[in-house]
Amino acid sequence: MQSSSRLKPNDGSVVLLVGTTKGAFLYWSDAERSQWRFSGPHFPGHVVYAAAYDGRAGRRRIWLSSQHYAFGVNLYSSDDFGQSWTKPEAALIKFPEDTGLELKQIWQIAVGRDAEPDTLYCGVEPAALFESNDAGRNWSLVRGLHNHPHRPQWSPGGGGLCLHTILPHPTDPNRMHVAISAGGVYRTEDGGRSWNVSNHGISAEFLPNPFPEFGQCVHKIDRHPSQPERLFLQNHGGLFRSDNGGESWKSIAQGVPSDFGFPMVLHPHDPDTAYIFPLSREMRCGPDGKVRVYRTKNAGRSWEPLTRGLPQKAAYETVLRDGLAVDSLKPAGVYFGTRSGKLYGSANGGHGWRLIADGLPPIACVQTAVVGERAEARPRTVWMTARKPFRRAALGAPRQR
């Protein structure tokens, strides 16, 4: 594999943003996705939990969260695929003084809808949502969620008390889901002013009440823009699907070797197809020493292991909640990175896999982008007609229901 920090991806290239506990790496290939170049480590020695690609409004911008073990965490961006990075003097994300809180980690960076090309979101630890409406220059705490009366009762999971998933509704600018470990799923329908629990049917096996109103340790949720009322969820024990925008959830854990795992990713072109990486509860590695991505093609009624090209003997691998990703090409590419530093990819929807990289530091996140892709060609993008931004002004007046 060729390493070069001077070469950069061309139009049509697939780019993988790989965050590790010791820096970030960028991999890119043409649409064949058989030969990969890479650059990195970027921010060597830093923990990179979150990455995102912003291709809106003509940008080709990579965002990373980068945590120096002593000197804190900040957001950085690059408009030239890592040849140079911004160097903000101040921390871009800070808890306001009245909260008394201190930022520990940035777990998720999410770009907003295409109709709001300057909007970005971050999910952080301690669990909170931040929003920028000026392309990441200034950030503000989403007060409606921060002031939720449940917040004092949220409790940290093994990774900390984090807001790790942000899902803006693809067509309705007032709607969004977020997931918190361990708080569960919350949704807003009024642009962030108020937030309702969205956990009905999701289990919490570690609590006296196995189906509490909130407190679930949700590991990841995803949804398909062509069917936005349907969501898929990987829980700390349990797989669930909602067909009514998170109003209620039902189990779809039939036929998997373990219902424990971290990631949940939907196929870019098929709202019935989803990918997971089941883990044994005891070791939190692929069960039976096998590396297996599981796929459903019927919205969770059944699951099949995808193993061609993956180790099936004495391979104890772990994939974290943001370690599994898909690209938007046809056929879709599927990728995952492990805590042992292996990066695998499939250029055919998971039918066969190849090792892209080995020997990386523990991989925390994998995100994908197709360079120069027109927004209207992106399957995860739906153009909006009613464009009301997720208004910052609206966020200062908490109103809980």
Place this chain on the structure above:
Amino acid sequence: MPIRVLLPSYLRSFAGGRREVALSPAARTVAEALEELWRLHPGLRDRVLTERGAVRPYVNIFVGQANIREAGGLAAPVSEGCEILIVPNVAGGCPGQRG
């Protein structure tokens, strides 16, 4: 004699590449000295302090040989000609830190 602040390599890029910054000898506490440092080099503040103004847990600040955590924290006294050393603490063997 100015108060001298010595910076670790990671922080020097936020101080124009300087290894050492000279401050006014008028400061009476570490906090006062650091306020001048932040004015001269704003990029240093959020790396050394949290948003609540506390010294980050894995950052040590010494005045001479004394770690300010045992000498009154940011209220620790400084004097003309003293040396303030900012260094990252050692961290190892812990997943998610430096392990």
